[in-house]
Amino acid sequence: RKEVEQDPGPFNVPEGATVAFNCTYSNSASQSFFWYRQDCRKEPKLLMSVYSSGNEDGRFTAQLNRASQYISLLIRDSKLSDSATYLCVVISSGYSTLTFGKGTMLLVSP
Amino acid sequence: DARVTQTPRHKVTEMGQEVTMRCQPILGHNTVFWYRQTMMQGLELLAYFRNRAPLDDSGMPKDRFSAEMPDATLATLKIQPSEPRDSAVYFCASGTTAYEQYFGPGTRLTVT
Numbered sequence: 001r002k003e004v005e006q007d008p009g010p011f012n013v014p015e016g017a018t019v020a021f022n023c024t025y026s027n028s029a030s031q032s033f034f035w036y037r038q039d040c041r042k043e044p045k046l047l048m049s050v051y052s053s054g055n056e057d058g059r060f061t062a063q064l065n066r067a068s069q070y071i072s073l074l075i076r077d078s079k080l081s082d083s084a085t086y087l088c089v090v091i092s093s094g095y096s097t098l099t100f101g102k103g104t105m106l107l108v109s110p
Numbered sequence: 111d112a113r114v115t116q117t118p119r120h121k122v123t124e125m126g127q128e129v130t131m132r133c134q135p136i137l138g139h140n141t142v143f144w145y146r147q148t149m150m151q152g153l154e155l156l157a158y159f160r161n162r163a164p165l166d167d168s169g170m171p172k173d174r175f176s177a178e179m180p181d182a183t184l185a186t187l188k189i190q191p192s193e194p195r196d197s198a199v200y201f202c203a204s205g206t207t208a209y210e211q212y213f214g215p216g217t218r219l220t221v222t
């Protein structure tokens with residue numbers, strides 16, 4: 001099993017739709033989790049951290065499921081500007097490993 | 111609006127040549143990361159510095175790659191000799207911890 005896995009997509013959704021992505025990780029010692037967003041031919045940018053209790057930032061909700069070893073990102077009311085690749089990052093305790101997933105591409109259409 | 115800067119933005123070179131990429135982290139950031147991104151492998155961590163000291167360079171091919179921080183305002187990644195398989199986008203990122211990283215625009219390297 002790969003250390004961090006994401007469905008590459010693309011996920012094609014219409015504006016206004018709700019879409020969710022998952023990211024699974026294999027290292028049970030993983031401690032910190034994040035979602036980054038990367039636009040085409042641009043650098044990744046931090047979108048949000050993922051806390052055990054779940055967290056929400058506007059239309060975006062991130063969840064962590066330690067038992068099943070995955071994190072999720074839910075986007076409500078999708079906008080055209082949400083079209084991008086979403087990367088998850090998993091960091092193990094003591095920074096011994098820091099691993100990005102390969103990303104999930106989202107395409108929001110009018 | 112403070113940003114990480116990287117030079118050059120694009121580099122085309124021939125196999126066997128030396129390539130040096132430079133990064134200026136955001137002022138005050140003491141943690142610097144070098145990544146390589148390809149379609150096949152995604153974003154891979156090559157090396158990571160804190161307070162200019164290398165903490166982890168296990169992701170870097172040691173025989174041809176080297177990373178240094180000569181001072182707090184400059185990080186360099188060198189490839190010597192370069193090979194076609196090194197073609198990728200190389201990102202530098204800085205932060206005050208590993209948890210929040212600000213990426214530079216990247217150097218797009220093509221080795222022919």
